[in-house]
Amino acid sequence: MALATIESRTEGAAADGRKPRRKSDLLDTRFDRRLATLLEHAARIFCEKGYEGASMRDLSRATGMSLAGLYHYFESKEELLYLIQKHTFRTIIDQLKVKLEGPSGAEDRVRTFIENHLEYFLANKEAMKVLTHEDETLKNAAGAEVRAIKREYYGICLDLLEDLRRAEGLQFSSRLAVLSLFGMINWIYTWHNPRVDADARVMARQMGDIFLRGVLSPSRPQRKSLRAKS
Amino acid sequence: MALATIESRTEGAAADGRKPRRKSDLLDTRFDRRLATLLEHAARIFCEKGYEGASMRDLSRATGMSLAGLYHYFESKEELLYLIQKHTFRTIIDQLKVKLEGPSGAEDRVRTFIENHLEYFLANKEAMKVLTHEDETLKNAAGAEVRAIKREYYGICLDLLEDLRRAEGLQFSSRLAVLSLFGMINWIYTWHNPRVDADARVMARQMGDIFLRGVLSPSRPQRKSLRAKS
DNA sequence: ATGTCTATCGAACGAACGTTCGGTAACTTT
DNA sequence: AAAGTTACCGAACGTTCGTTCGATAGACAT
Numbered sequence: 001m002a003l004a005t006i007e008s009r010t011e012g013a014a015a016d017g018r019k020p021r022r023k024s025d026l027l028d029t030r031f032d033r034r035l036a037t038l039l040e041h042a043a044r045i046f047c048e049k050g051y052e053g054a055s056m057r058d059l060s061r062a063t064g065m066s067l068a069g070l071y072h073y074f075e076s077k078e079e080l081l082y083l084i085q086k087h088t089f090r091t092i093i094d095q096l097k098v099k100l101e102g103p104s105g106a107e108d109r110v111r112t113f114i115e116n117h118l119e120y121f122l123a124n125k126e127a128m129k130v131l132t133h134e135d136e137t138l139k140n141a142a143g144a145e146v147r148a149i150k151r152e153y154y155g156i157c158l159d160l161l162e163d164l165r166r167a168e169g170l171q172f173s174s175r176l177a178v179l180s181l182f183g184m185i186n187w188i189y190t191w192h193n194p195r196v197d198a199d200a201r202v203m204a205r206q207m208g209d210i211f212l213r214g215v216l217s218p219s220r221p222q223r224k225s226l227r228a229k230s
Numbered sequence: 231m232a233l234a235t236i237e238s239r240t241e242g243a244a245a246d247g248r249k250p251r252r253k254s255d256l257l258d259t260r261f262d263r264r265l266a267t268l269l270e271h272a273a274r275i276f277c278e279k280g281y282e283g284a285s286m287r288d289l290s291r292a293t294g295m296s297l298a299g300l301y302h303y304f305e306s307k308e309e310l311l312y313l314i315q316k317h318t319f320r321t322i323i324d325q326l327k328v329k330l331e332g333p334s335g336a337e338d339r340v341r342t343f344i345e346n347h348l349e350y351f352l353a354n355k356e357a358m359k360v361l362t363h364e365d366e367t368l369k370n371a372a373g374a375e376v377r378a379i380k381r382e383y384y385g386i387c388l389d390l391l392e393d394l395r396r397a398e399g400l401q402f403s404s405r406l407a408v409l410s411l412f413g414m415i416n417w418i419y420t421w422h423n424p425r426v427d428a429d430a431r432v433m434a435r436q437m438g439d440i441f442l443r444g445v446l447s448p449s450r451p452q453r454k455s456l457r458a459k460s
Numbered sequence: 461a462t463g464t465c466t467a468t469c470g471a472a473c474g475a476a477c478g479t480t481c482g483g484t485a486a487c488t489t490t
Numbered sequence: 491a492a493a494g495t496t497a498c499c500g501a502a503c504g505t506t507c508g509t510t511c512g513a514t515a516g517a518c519a520t
Binding site for chain 1: 280282283363365367402403405406407409410412413414415416417418420421427433436437439440441442443444445447
Binding site for chain 1: 476477478479480481
């Protein structure tokens with residue numbers, strides 16, 4: 001039930017039932033800009049204390065806006081999380097699609113995927129941690145919508161890997177490959193330290209090496225018996 | 231301050247300041263057994279709703295024990311999380327050490343690590359998700375202790391990988407390798423479905439293949455130029 | 461039989477939570 | 491100048507939270 005409002009708010013003002021706006025859309029963008037900075041603060045707070053652990057009073061304190069004033073920009077704490085997750089996911093997907101537009105080899109395309117993910121992840125650590133960590137937090141319609149976007153992202157990666165598998169004439173479980181890759185590149189939010197770790201470009205190169213060699217190498221004969229089997 | 235109590239409770243009753251127990255230790259084990267089942271229920275609830283989202287009333291309902299009665303077995307919700315995390319981590323490490331006792335090749339030892347991790351993970355999904363997901367939740371002394379155990383576990387894996395690197399005369403960043411591996415094997419809690427995915431043994435084999443080939447393969451010449459670089 | 465210890469409970473406490481209400485001051489449109 | 495809209499606020503509401511208090515009933519020791 002909340003989703004209807006959510007969607008009308010975020011999917012273009014022209015579609016909803018209100019009167020046509022006569023003022024310049026400057027006011028519209030002022031609203032949007034203010035909302036955007038609220039979302040930024042919220043992402044930081046959700047990142048630091050977790051969604052459940054964060055309070056509206058935390059956000060009020062961080063933004064200097066009164067508790068009641070916040071509700072002028074969204075209608076619930078849940079919608080806050082929804083807006084953060086949806087925007088973050090859409091942005092990373094849109095950015096990826098642009099980078100995949102030109103023709104390129106199957107391996108390069110997978111490397112582009114990894115690089116795009118890590119670049120966006122490290123440039124938007126807080127929002128990406130909220131996206132990753134609060135994966136199962138949203139329920140109902142809003143949760144379903146975010147989960148659908150996630151499936152789209154997963155599907156793109158799966159397609160890239162299956163293209164690669166076909167191009168190289170190899171055999172491996174695409175599902176396991178995607179999920180292993182996602183593990184590698186998502187887990188990063190638990191450990192990456194910009195003062196000791198390389199930047200996104202370099203790390204995409206290194207992780208891409210590990211993953212792609214692992215997936216592309218022919219299975220070499222086991223040096224030793226791998227435990228009793230058959 | 232809470233940690234002192236926590237430690238005296240969990241590190242053997244003989245060391246604390248109480249009178250020597252005259253009753254048979256049957257009562258002691260009854261207490262411990264009851265506590266253990268409470269911890270099991272708590273792990274399931276923390277797993278389902280997250281630590282912050284779970285309430286003591288949830289635990290009371292799930293166990294059939296009154297809200298007040300729970301506090302006979304631990305002194306705070308925080309200690310509950312601490313006990314779950316500490317016990318889970320210690321058990322997986324102890325189990326690993328046993329399996330690593332015999333002499334074996336460097337690669338097999340890494341495979342043993344992966345297999346042990348996945349086996350324990352899938353056999354104790356709930357506790358392991360709580361361990362993984364509520365990584366940064368505990369603060370102060372209890373948090374520091376769990377973090378120290380985690381560092382021990384990380385260190386074991388790092389040593390195994392450096393042994394392997396030396397044995398094979400290869401060059402790769404051990405830090406990145408460990409953390410990539412941890413990503414692969416920890417991320418599993420977000421997707422593993424026993425009805426569609428293989429069991430721990432098989433998955434350890436497959437993930438081990440990807441990871442080890444990736445780390446062990448010599449860097450093959452790039453088929454295509456990898457973007458403009460130099 | 462009496463006193464101590466263990467396990468448990470109903471009821472309550474104060475704090476914090478997400479959210480709402482009624483108002484106000486500034487700005488826009490008429 | 492009047493009317494309407496937008497952007498906010500202080501104060502409160504009802505709920506839920508983690509935790510504590512005082513009591514009780516059985517088990518065990520003296």
